[in-house]
Amino acid sequence: MAPRYFVTGTDTEVGKTVATVQLIRLLNQQKIPTIGMKPAASGCLNSNGILINDDVVAHQNATPIAAPLALVSPYRFEPAISPHIAAREADIEIKLPHILSCAEQLSEHANTVVVEGAGGWFAPLSDTHTIADLAIALEAPVILVVGMRLGCINHAMLTAQAIKFAGLPIAGWIANQIDPHMSRYAENLAYLQTHLSAPFLAEIPHSSNALNSCLNIQAFETLKLRNN
Ligand SMILES: Nc1ncnc2c1ncn2[C@@H]1O[C@H](COP(=O)(O)OP(=O)(O)OP(=O)(O)O)[C@@H](O)[C@H]1O
Ligand SMILES: C[C@H](N)[C@H](N)CCCCCC(=O)O
Numbered sequence: 001m002a003p004r005y006f007v008t009g010t011d012t013e014v015g016k017t018v019a020t021v022q023l024i025r026l027l028n029q030q031k032i033p034t035i036g037m038k039p040a041a042s043g044c045l046n047s048n049g050i051l052i053n054d055d056v057v058a059h060q061n062a063t064p065i066a067a068p069l070a071l072v073s074p075y076r077f078e079p080a081i082s083p084h085i086a087a088r089e090a091d092i093e094i095k096l097p098h099i100l101s102c103a104e105q106l107s108e109h110a111n112t113v114v115v116e117g118a119g120g121w122f123a124p125l126s127d128t129h130t131i132a133d134l135a136i137a138l139e140a141p142v143i144l145v146v147g148m149r150l151g152c153i154n155h156a157m158l159t160a161q162a163i164k165f166a167g168l169p170i171a172g173w174i175a176n177q178i179d180p181h182m183s184r185y186a187e188n189l190a191y192l193q194t195h196l197s198a199p200f201l202a203e204i205p206h207s208s209n210a211l212n213s214c215l216n217i218q219a220f221e222t223l224k225l226r227n228n
């Protein structure tokens, strides 16, 4: 099975897509053919009957590897709402075995698959399953993106504890500077570096170019160490 990573975050809109895209670029740069996957994408644009999602497009723009849309994003919905509600309204059941099968087929296109969740760790996919269940089914080491803003320490600590409770390793965490005016940024970062018992992969600075940038080589070295 090709290696996989599952990217989760402290909330929705914290930079999971930015981090995923930067990781896909880094791995490809390091000669590891890597593709992104967004199993459940709500908030799509209907273009002549094809549902287009910004996260999926951003993943695709970060890799030279092409794969069918039905594999990289099997469940897409128009409204920008929780996937469990979007799916119910569309009369579609999000099935974990189907997502698993898509991930396996993607492994034929790339060496590594980086899977971006939706919302945070316990965002629901149905009345019975959450993003956590999806990560568990994929058996993927988790990368936690912390959107650095007031309140993120609590969200980061809760999420890390829940990931560990799920029995999944945290391959690392990323500090994403979503709020350029965060008070005491360095002190918040230092607290998380001390208290999150997971490797610190990288800091993503606030930048209007964040979607076109790449994680630094240190993040790669840290991930590599975890894999060996
Ligand atoms: N480092 C950054 N610098 C500047 N803007 C950023 C940065 N990271 C994220 N953003 C912006 O914040 C917004 C949310 O980021 P992003 O779409 O990556 O979040 P997400 O966690 O993937 O959200 P979702 O749960 O919808 O998938 C976007 O407009 C993005 O461009
Ligand atoms: C549409 C949005 N951008 C995300 N993709 C979905 C966020 C779901 C959050 C669910 C929740 O935890 O309340």
Ligand SMILES: [Mg+2]
Pocket (backbone or CB within 6 Å): 016, 017, 018, 055, 116
């Ligand atoms: Mg996203």
